[in-house]
Amino acid sequence: xxxxxxxxSISLKTSTVSKLNILAKxxxxxxxxxxxxxxxxxxxxxxxxxxxxxxxxxxxxxxAT
Numbered sequence: 001x002x003x004x005x006x007x008x009s010i011s012l013k014t015s016t017v018s019k020l021n022i023l024a025k026x027x028x029x030x031x032x033x034x035x036x037x038x039x040x041x042x043x044x045x046x047x048x049x050x051x052x053x054x055x056x057x058x059x060x061x062x063x064a065t
Contacts (some may be wrong), residue, residue: 012020017035024038033041 020035020038023042024033024035027033027038027041
């Protein structure tokens, strides 16, 4: 059983989940990510303002592979 203090759930519209399914397949070429991992990668890619200014967002994609 997952640690309830480490994970949270979110509710998405069905149309958003459909788009997320497509993005999960296309986000990293050659890999099909879970929806949760796809959301994590996208959020980490956007990152903090410091990451956007220094261009460090590729680290998240490397970690996901």
